[in-house]
Amino acid sequence: MTGPALVAHMEASLPRMLHDLETLVTCESPSGDLDAVAASAAVVADVGAVLLDVEPEQIVIEGRTHLRWRLGDAPSRVLLLGHHDTVWPIGSLARHPFSVSGGLVRGPGCFDMKAGLVMALHAVAALPDPSGVTLLVTGDEELGSPTSRRLVEEEATGCAAALVLEASADGGALKTERKGVSLYEVGVYGRSAHAGLEPERGVNATVELAHHILTVGALTDPARGTSVTPTVLTSGHTSNTVPGAGRFAVDVRVRDTAEQVRVDTAMRDLRPVLRGARLEITGGPNRPPLQHSASAALFARAVALAGGLGLPELAGTAVGGASDGNLTAGVGTPTLDGLGAVGGGAHADDEHVVAAQLPARTALLAALTHDLLSGRPSAAPGRQAAEPALTAEGNRP
Incomplete structure (x- = not known):
């Protein structure tokens, strides 16, 4: 599948992506409620199992549920990282129900960062061979990762890259530095x-x-x-x-x-x-800080791949907030953050995702993951077309 064909496939998958996002958002998951986090983990696991044809490991640490998919038999080379907990208390759906209107998706935690989880699952499902990919979904990032920190660091150690599905910065910019x-x-x-x-x-x-x-x-x-x-x-x-x-x-x-x-x-x-x-x-x-040196090569790779996909030129930016990307960079793993949804209003009443941006962002994530699995030292526009084609099916072949 060529770059534009991959984008077209993801565009055709948008209704399914929105359905999956609704499933995740309507299961409220405030970080401080262990039962809610466990219920959310079960929902994420179900959605992921359908897309990836494999159940995740459920890792419970001090009563808190995290999910891990280690795909294929090859050693892990690429870590996709996200979290399913949110800052929104139980009952937030009553005031902020899930909706798709005027091109915007709304609902508690849609932007930070349940849309990122949907993107990760659909991107991995499009890979011809996901062997070497680990998808880690934690349940306490909004608290500072007290139980998952060691898990994140262990999974990142030795990987060629950590791709963090936190929401993008303003205008869809990737987060190339974090304080x-x-x-x-x-x-x-x-x-x-x-x-x-x-x-x-x-x-x-x-x-x-x-x-x-x-x-x-x-x-x-x-x-x-x-x-x-x-x-x-x-x-x-x-x-x-x-x-x-x-x-x-x-x-x-x-x-x-x-x-x-x-x-x-x-x-x-x-x-x-x-x-x-x-x-x-x-x-x-x-x-620790996520410094520019940890993200520069991956950002250049993403820019090149975006060109091959026919996407607008990517921007990168430094932000003051921290994420689990700080942890992966801290163990020496090249890290690119902000690969998740385009939108705004994280933690606020106007939290939203731009629906039309989901296919292109997911295609970019799939192409970047595929390119990294190839083992090439750098990416170039259109080069991914010479590799085994990314599947046009919703699940792995």
Whole structure:
């Protein structure tokens, strides 16, 4: 099948893709509800089994359900990565029912990122031989991947590429850089006293916190793309008491590992300012940065393949948010993110997917996966046509 024929096949498959997307979206899957996540995993497994002719492994870690398809007998070369949990609580469908109107698909989690899962399943189903592909669908990405992090890292290690089905950036741009994330909590322990009768006997946690909030905020370096943001703050209990304890959270975003280390060192070096105060610093680096060097070759490959498919030129962009793509890049696996749906409104009332973009994006994913499985060092427009044809059927031959 030539590039344009692959796009045409995916266009013919759009009604089925929308049906599958409705099936996934109408099974609500808030990350914090283990039963809902398990039910969603079962639905994703059913949809995937029909398309791929094989059941996934269900991996339950601390009560949370993840899915893994390891396809064929060859060692894994390409990891397709997504998640089926969402930020939307049970009952969101009542306010935001699934709909397709005016060319837009709406419904909780459609953009972030159940459309990406549908794309991954249909792309793999179109491969002439998916041997060497692993499709991993996790159930806790929106929480920071507390139970799936090791699973993601293990599956990515040794792969030629990790292709992340998170939603695209504005205008359909692929995400070629993501900032790394560190999360901290600074606890202050002072001594309570009556604010009117004997304030001098107290060690004021609020004042101590104020010193450190200013110090931590000053670690920000806009020129390096580093933001260090004090966020949630608590201190004291009553207005007439010298506060004896308090704490604040810190959100750190960095473009490179050196900055992540710099900020971490500075956080660990915080020392009490007031006599009698004590500090407790918890947390640290949560996700390494996905740097341009990890995505550059894959992005160039995708651009070349898009040309062969007759698609508009692809754009790439850097974003501040993190994903499991940070984890795959962190273990040294070339990673390209934002390969999922085109749309907008992630986590918001106007969450939507542009339906007409689904076929082309899915064709690109299929072509890129096929090209990577071929083992060629680089891609060129139209070259995929010389390889075994991508099947025109909905399932594998």
